[in-house]
Amino acid sequence: SEAPERVFDLDQARELSGEAALRPGQAMHRFLRALASDSYRGFSICSLFGKVFPGEYFNPSSSPRRVHAVALRLRAWSETHQVPLAIRSRKGAFRLRSTGPYGFLVRDSSGAVSA
Numbered sequence: 001s002e003a004p005e006r007v008f009d010l011d012q013a014r015e016l017s018g019e020a021a022l023r024p025g026q027a028m029h030r031f032l033r034a035l036a037s038d039s040y041r042g043f044s045i046c047s048l049f050g051k052v053f054p055g056e057y058f059n060p061s062s063s064p065r066r067v068h069a070v071a072l073r074l075r076a077w078s079e080t081h082q083v084p085l086a087i088r089s090r091k092g093a094f095r096l097r098s099t100g101p102y103g104f105l106v107r108d109s110s111g112a113v114s115a
Contacts, residue, residue, distance in 0.1 A: 004101035006083075006091050010036060011107050027052050028077060031070045035087065035096035042093025067094075078103035 004015050007016045012028045014021035022029040024077045034043060034051040049056075052070055056063075071094065078085050084100030 003105040006101070007103040007105050009033075009105040011105075016105065020077075020083055021076070027070045028074045030054075031067075031074055032096075035094060037105075039096065042095045043088070048094055070088075070111055 002013045006019070008014070008020070009016055010033050013024040021031065030052045034048055041053075045064045045067050046058055047056065048067050049058050049085065053063075068089075071089065075087050077083070078087075083100055086097045086099050088095045088097055
């Protein structure tokens with residue numbers, strides 16, 4: 001298949017074209033990074049909380065609301081910037097789905113790039 005025209009650099013928290021960007025290291029960036037790390041399995045709220053809010057303890061009363069709030073903000077960002085991604089939540093598991101051609105740029109620990 002052809003390479004997508006729009007590619008999001010997960011390390012830099014922005015599209016290569018500069019059209020859409022997130023604040024690097026902030027909750028929405030960490031949330032997107034976590035979801036993009038595995039397209040085959042969903043992430044539980046507990047798992048996502050640990051990735052989005054590292055070093056914080058999971059509170060069953062407030063932590064799920066915080067994860068849902070970040071998901072809501074990322075969905076709004078995606079719509080605003082016409083990023084063809086959908087965040088799905090089903091049976092307590094979050095997944096990232098592409099709704100059109102879109103790619104992610106990922107660097108491994110050696111700096112090698114994969115898309």
